[in-house]
Amino acid sequence: MSDKEAIKKLRELKERMTLHELSRELDVQQTTLWRWLHTGKINPKMAEWLKSKLKERKL
Structure with a gap:
């Protein structure tokens, strides 16, 4: 799962x-989740x- 895929899954x-x-x-x-969703970036x-x-x- 790439960073973009992780962000997409979080948004879903x-x-x-x-x-x-x-x-x-x-x-x-x-705050960490919010930052990931807001910036669209994740380590x-x-x-x-x-x-x-x-x-x-299983989410």
């Missing part, structure tokens, strides 16, 4: 969930972590 999830729900589900601070290592977290949670 954000349409279904609130930022608070998403942060609790992924165990990431709301490559965090993108890999996010990929594994999404797969683990």
Whole structure:
């Protein structure tokens, strides 16, 4: 999953969930999620972590 794919997936999830729900589900601070969504950028290592977290949670 590239950085852009991770951001796209987050945006899809954000349409279904609130930022608070998403942060609790992924165990990431709301400000971090907001920054990723707002800037459209994510660190490559965090993108890999996010990929594994999404797969683990089956989101």
